[in-house]
Structures are given as C-alpha cells and as structure tokens.
Amino acid sequence: RHSGFQLADALLAKMEEYSVEPSNFTMSIIVKMWGKRRQLDKALEVVRRNAKDGCRSLDSQVGCCLLSACFLNQAPDRALEAFAEMKRWAAHARPDASTYSTLITGLARKELARNAAEVAFEACEAGALQQPLGDESLQLLFRALQRQGLAEELGEPLAAKLRAAGMHVPGLPMRDGPHGGESHYRRAPAPAAATSTEK
Structure with a gap:
C-alpha cells in the first residue's frame, strides 16, 4: 500500500x-x-x-x-537567503505583507530579533505593500527585542517607522496615516502558511 x-x-x-x-x-x-x-x-x-x-x-x-x-x-539562514531571492521574482510574486510577516515571525521565534527588526524596517520602506504587517508578527518581534535588550536601540526607532508608514504598533492605539486621516492600509490576515506548515 x-x-x-x-x-x-x-x-x-x-x-x-x-x-x-x-x-x-x-x-x-x-x-x-x-x-x-x-x-x-x-x-x-x-x-x-x-x-x-x-x-x-x-x-x-x-x-x-x-x-x-x-x-x-531549523534553517533561518536559508529563509533569509530564500527571501532575498523572492525579491527578484516576477513583480506579481514578490514579497507582500504576509511574506514579510511570516519571515519576521520565524526570526523572532528563533530569537533573531535584530534580523527580524531589519526585515520590519525594510517592510516600512516597501511602498508597494498593500497591507500592514501582521499584529502577531510585530508583537513577537517587540517581545524578542525586549528580551534581548534591544528595545531602545531598535524597538523605539522601529515603532516610529511603523507609525510613519501608517502601521499599527502593538500595544499602542492606531494612529492616523502619514498624510492625515485614517491609515491607508487594510488589516493584514494572519500568515496562514506559517501555522499550517508548522503543525
């Protein structure tokens, strides 16, 4: 059989x-x-x-x-390598908010907070993102930064960057978008791929 x-x-x-x-x-x-x-x-x-x-x-x-x-x-280094390759895929297939959130979640869970923060900073600069980063991903990231004593060095600048991009900072109320009015983002769904694969 x-x-x-x-x-x-x-x-x-x-x-x-x-x-x-x-x-x-x-x-x-x-x-x-x-x-x-x-x-x-x-x-x-x-x-x-x-x-x-x-x-x-x-x-x-x-x-x-x-x-x-x-x-x-257990290969976060290969995840980063694969992510770099994805950014060279055809335009319709390049990383979106869910892809960034999946990578941030995985890195934060592996206690690679600095790497995760770098990805989050990059996401803030990715003007093509149609949705914000997932709240759960950011919560895991900020907790990892706190545990590793990086809250002041990376957490505070990242929070400011997220707010400037019109994204929600976990633990803080929603702010208006960078040009006034409500944020232009729609709330991103949870990265389903990460949870379904890790079962």
Missing part, C-alpha cells in the same frame, strides 16, 4: 514527464510536503527551478510556504 508521500512522488514524476506546469496551489502543497519530509533542499530546488523557468505559479503564498518550510527545518 502506497503512503501519501509515495503517491505524491508518483504524481510529481508524471507532471515532470508531461511538462505540466503546477498551479500556485499545487506548488504550495509541494513545498509544504518537502518541508514536512525534512527535505528542505528539494523544496528550495523546485521553487528555484520554476523561478528560473519563469513559472507563473510562483506567488507570495508559495513564498510564505517556502519560508515556513525553512523555519520548520
């Missing part, structure tokens, strides 16, 4: 044999599968191969799944 993984392997082999381009949903499942099987190299390989071939199925959801797979396999 075949296991679910064996059936998945057979399906992937057939897709490659007939040059079937996976959808973004299928690609996300493939990445999650390799992550859960502790074969991170294969997850990274399939994404990089499709990125090189100009595959249209790559999107921010696939990116979130790949980052989550990296953290599931």
Whole structure:
C-alpha cells in the first residue's frame, strides 16, 4: 500500500514527464510536503527551478510556504537567503505583507530579533505593500527585542517607522496615516502558511 508521500512522488514524476506546469496551489502543497519530509533542499530546488523557468505559479503564498518550510527545518539562514531571492521574482510574486510577516515571525521565534527588526524596517520602506504587517508578527518581534535588550536601540526607532508608514504598533492605539486621516492600509490576515506548515 502506497503512503501519501509515495503517491505524491508518483504524481510529481508524471507532471515532470508531461511538462505540466503546477498551479500556485499545487506548488504550495509541494513545498509544504518537502518541508514536512525534512527535505528542505528539494523544496528550495523546485521553487528555484520554476523561478528560473519563469513559472507563473510562483506567488507570495508559495513564498510564505517556502519560508515556513525553512523555519520548520531549523534553517533561518536559508529563509533569509530564500527571501532575498523572492525579491527578484516576477513583480506579481514578490514579497507582500504576509511574506514579510511570516519571515519576521520565524526570526523572532528563533530569537533573531535584530534580523527580524531589519526585515520590519525594510517592510516600512516597501511602498508597494498593500497591507500592514501582521499584529502577531510585530508583537513577537517587540517581545524578542525586549528580551534581548534591544528595545531602545531598535524597538523605539522601529515603532516610529511603523507609525510613519501608517502601521499599527502593538500595544499602542492606531494612529492616523502619514498624510492625515485614517491609515491607508487594510488589516493584514494572519500568515496562514506559517501555522499550517508548522503543525
């Protein structure tokens, strides 16, 4: 009797044999599968191969799944490497608020607060973001900064940067947007990819 993984392997082999381009949903499942099987190299390989071939199925959801797979396999350094590569993907697939939030969450949980703060600062500068960073991600980040004695050095400047970008700073009331009036952001959904992969 075949296991679910064996059936998945057979399906992937057939897709490659007939040059079937996976959808973004299928690609996300493939990445999650390799992550859960502790074969991170294969997850990274399939994404990089499709990125090189100009595959249209790559999107921010696939990116979130790949980052989550990296953290599931205790490889935050590879998550940062993968994130850098995502910024060179096609415009529609580049990191969005959920991707940034997934990376910040993973880094903060690994107590890499300085790295997480750098990502958050970068997100504030990413004018293309259509939604704010997730509250849970920022809460984890600010707690990690506090634990590591970085609240004054990084936490306070980051809070100011978030407010200037019209984002919510955890523990503080919502402020008006940078040009007056309500913030132009819609509230971002929780990074579902991170939670579903880490179960």
